[in-house]
Amino acid sequence: MANHLLEVKGVxxxxxxxxxxWDVSFHVDEQxxxxxxxxxxxxxxxxxxxxSSIIRPSGGDILFSGNSTVRLKPEEVxxxxxxxxxxxxxxxxCLTVLENLELGAYPANKRPYLKESMKRALSVFxxxxxxxxxxxxxxxxxxxxxxxxxxxxxxxxxxxxxxxPSLGLAPIFVSRVFDTIxxxxxxxxxxxxxxxxVFQAMEIADYAFVxxxxxxxxxxxxxxxxxxxxxxxxxxGIMG
Amino acid sequence: xxxxxxxxxFFQVLINGVLLGCMYGxxxxxxxxxxxxxxxxxxxxxxxxxxxxxxIYWMATLSPINPFFGFLLILxxxxxxxxxxxxxxxxKVAKAGANPSLLLAFGLMVLLEHLMSLIWSPTTRSVITSTxxxxxxxxxxxxxxxxxxxxxxxxxxxxxxxxxxxxxMLGKAVRAASEDMSAAALLGISPTxxxxxxxxxxxxxxxxAGVAACITYPFDPFFGFLFSLKALIAVxxxxxxxxxxxxxxxxxxxxxxxxxxxxFSAGWADAVAYAAFLLILILRPEGMLGRRSIxxx
Numbered sequence: 001m002a003n004h005l006l007e008v009k010g011v012x013x014x015x016x017x018x019x020x021x022w023d024v025s026f027h028v029d030e031q032x033x034x035x036x037x038x039x040x041x042x043x044x045x046x047x048x049x050x051x052s053s054i055i056r057p058s059g060g061d062i063l064f065s066g067n068s069t070v071r072l073k074p075e076e077v078x079x080x081x082x083x084x085x086x087x088x089x090x091x092x093x094c095l096t097v098l099e100n101l102e103l104g105a106y107p108a109n110k111r112p113y114l115k116e117s118m119k120r121a122l123s124v125f126x127x128x129x130x131x132x133x134x135x136x137x138x139x140x141x142x143x144x145x146x147x148x149x150x151x152x153x154x155x156x157x158x159x160x161x162x163x164x165p166s167l168g169l170a171p172i173f174v175s176r177v178f179d180t181i182x183x184x185x186x187x188x189x190x191x192x193x194x195x196x197x198v199f200q201a202m203e204i205a206d207y208a209f210v211x212x213x214x215x216x217x218x219x220x221x222x223x224x225x226x227x228x229x230x231x232x233x234x235x236x237g238i239m240g
Numbered sequence: 241x242x243x244x245x246x247x248x249x250f251f252q253v254l255i256n257g258v259l260l261g262c263m264y265g266x267x268x269x270x271x272x273x274x275x276x277x278x279x280x281x282x283x284x285x286x287x288x289x290x291x292x293x294x295x296i297y298w299m300a301t302l303s304p305i306n307p308f309f310g311f312l313l314i315l316x317x318x319x320x321x322x323x324x325x326x327x328x329x330x331x332k333v334a335k336a337g338a339n340p341s342l343l344l345a346f347g348l349m350v351l352l353e354h355l356m357s358l359i360w361s362p363t364t365r366s367v368i369t370s371t372x373x374x375x376x377x378x379x380x381x382x383x384x385x386x387x388x389x390x391x392x393x394x395x396x397x398x399x400x401x402x403x404x405x406x407x408x409m410l411g412k413a414v415r416a417a418s419e420d421m422s423a424a425a426l427l428g429i430s431p432t433x434x435x436x437x438x439x440x441x442x443x444x445x446x447x448x449a450g451v452a453a454c455i456t457y458p459f460d461p462f463f464g465f466l467f468s469l470k471a472l473i474a475v476x477x478x479x480x481x482x483x484x485x486x487x488x489x490x491x492x493x494x495x496x497x498x499x500x501x502x503x504f505s506a507g508w509a510d511a512v513a514y515a516a517f518l519l520i521l522i523l524r525p526e527g528m529l530g531r532r533s534i535x536x537x
Contacts, residue, residue, distance in 0.1 A: 052426055078428030090423035092416045099412050106413055107428035155428065 004063075005030045005190050006051070006082075006159055011060035013046050020046045023060070024216050026209045028159065033181065033191040035201040035222075037235065038211035044194040045087055047211075048161050051192075052084045053077045064159070079107045083157035087164045087194075089148040093137025097128055100136050100147055104154025113156060121150040124180060142173030149180065160184065161192040166200060178204055198235040202226065210235075242503050248380040253502045254495060259387035261474075261494020262394035263452040267467055268474035268486035269401055270445030275480055276418030277431075277438045278330070279338045284349035285446050285471055286464030287356075292318060292450025293459050294356055297365050307369045307455055311393055314447040322443025326436040334435065349465070356461035366458035390452040394487065397448055401441065402483045414438050473517040479527025489527065 006028040013021035021043040028034045036044050049055045051062055053074045062069050069077055092100050101121060105114040122129050125146040131139060136147055145165060152160060162181065166174040174197070182204045185191050195201035202208065202222045210218040210231065218231055225231045244250040267285055274282040295317075296310040329348065333340045371385040405411040417424040417434040425431050453459060453467065470493060471486075478489025493513055500512035520527070 054422065054425060073430065074425045075428040075430045078426070084426050086423060086426055090420055090426075092419045092423070094419055095412065095415060099416075102409065103412055103416050103424075103427055103429070106409060110428075111409070151427070 003030045004028070005065060006192065007063040008047065008051070009061045009063065011047070011050060011057045011062065013043070013050055013055060013057045015046070019214065021050070021057070021214045024211070024214070025060075026216065026219065028190060028192050029207075031185070031188055031190055032206045033185050033193060033204055035193045035195060035198075035205035035208040036211060037195055037198045037201055037208055038217075040196065041213070042211040043214040044211055045163050046214075048084055048163050048192070048194055051077070051082060051161065075107060078155055078157075079109050081156070081158035082161065083152040083155045083159070084161040085148045085152045085163060085165060087167065089141075089144045091136045091139075091144050091147050091151065093135065095136055096133055097136050097139070097147060098132040100151050101128075101154055104151035107155060110155050114154070117154045117156055121153045124153065124184070125150045142169050142176070145169060145173065145177055146180075149177070153184075157189070159190045159192060161194070163194045164196060165193070166195065166197045174200065244502075252381045253498050255381060255383060256387075257495030257498030258491050259384065259391045259494070260456075260498060261491035262391040262487070263449055263456065263490070264467075264470045264474045264493050265487035265490025266394045266397050266445050266452065267449035267471035268478065268490045269398060269483055270442035270449070271468075271471045272475050272478075272480050272483075272486045273401070273414075273438050273445070274442035275475070277414065277421070277435045278334060278341055280342045280345060281472060282442065283342070283345045283465075283468055284352060285442075286466065286468035287349045287352040288318070288443055288446040288464070289450035289453055289467050290356060290459055290461060290464035291352055292447040293367075293454030294360050294365075294461075296451050296454050297360070297367050300367050300369075307367050307451070308389065310451045311448060314451050315444050318447030319440045319444040321447075322440035323436055325443060326439040330439065331432055331436070349468070353461050353464065360461065362460055362462070364458045364460045365454075367454045369455050372455075384456075386455050390456060393448065393452060394490075397445060398483060398487045401445070404441075405483060410434070410437060470513070473513055476517055476520050476527055485527065 004027045008024060008026050011021055011024050012019065024047060036047065038044055046055065050057050051069070053069060053072050057070060064080055064082060069080070101118060102114065105111055105117055127143060128147060128150060131143070136144065139147060149165070165177050165181070169177065178200055181191055181193065193201055193205060202225065205222050207221050208219065208225055209216060218225065218228065220228065267289060271282055271285050292314050295314065296307050299305055299310060300307045329344060330341060333344050369386060371389065374385040375382045376385060376388065405415055413424065413429045414434050414437065417429055417431065421431050424434070449467070474490035474493045475486050476489070477492045478485035478487065496516060497509040497513050501509040
């Protein structure tokens, strides 16, 4: 139990009157890559937003290093060390690349490390260095995804959550993004990865949880799931 | 229709327009900032201006303080007022969406207008300053000293807001939140805090514009709505989201009014301004200088 960095316990989430997530429990262990997979509308992004405190679950608890986060504000969650790279990148296109990165270090307890964090983010994505003065909206899709990840790294998270980082990217960028996630993990960063690209996600993840229409369906190490006929049928396109 | 008899008359009318437009510009920057984070046209902007005007009127009547000192006085007072207004009125309502906030702004406008007419009576007032009748002469062109001071204040205010938005972390956070509030929240930027800051700055700018208005024009409690409209038109000319845009938009509006007042008649100035407003909305909905908005779906 001691090394559960993140623990989601029996969480129920509503969008208005409609329940989107039903009694979901899962955990992310330190320094692992954990994938949350499932079809569109399975509730994956909803769960990430609940962890980020953008939405509040109506039941259950979310623990980060043993401390409950459900009553915290989004900025307090970021300050604690959980950063999210949202779906669709959501970079600030009218701001420069530099300004986007600086804002990643916005929380008061992250600001003193701005220079150091910037150096690190640029060492992960050297291509951004030559684009610093450019409006972020002028970057290509793949570069925008790199910027979004770099921006999240500026907050020096211990848990990085990525929501569909491969969505809408050219294949060359998809593999580059996954390589980067793997490299960051090797440096000690814990990763929670939400992906529709199950095949790619399974390549780099240590453990995966499968969601179906808001409920947890299966879980296991990637080897276990690969050998599971139900999983094969549903996600890997292998007919049983 | 009157044509310009000489170049100097043309320049005279032009300069009058520029000076007038600077006042619209300050109010428009406030309007544009508030729109950025709250996504509403803050209808009470003009009423807040007139509130500042009455504060200066009071100060000038009851004390020997020079009305120009009002610019320095109004700025911190209205920053505080804006902060309190956001925390007390808008913070909760903003969560319910833009439409309730818009209704609240409308209610606030009506309330302020009626409170002002109770407190200060509906009589038209004006503030006389030491420079009310002075003017500078450049060749054959006369420049009203009061209006020149207003223009300089407008430029300083614009410059300060620009520096705040470009150079400070909080200012960058305001720009980021104006573009995508929920993405900003994911970075640890508190939506309520940046909204309160932006609102306070918007109200402070309305206050400064109010001081500018009261030393140039006679006013009454219901005069403000006209300024809300003018600020809105200036924003439509200049485009939302940029600081320079609304100021330039204000100057364009001022020049347009001053030119049409001269060539047609004073009564036509407003009609031409409103017609141009509609024309721009139809032809370029994002404003003449604005970039196309990059709203996320």
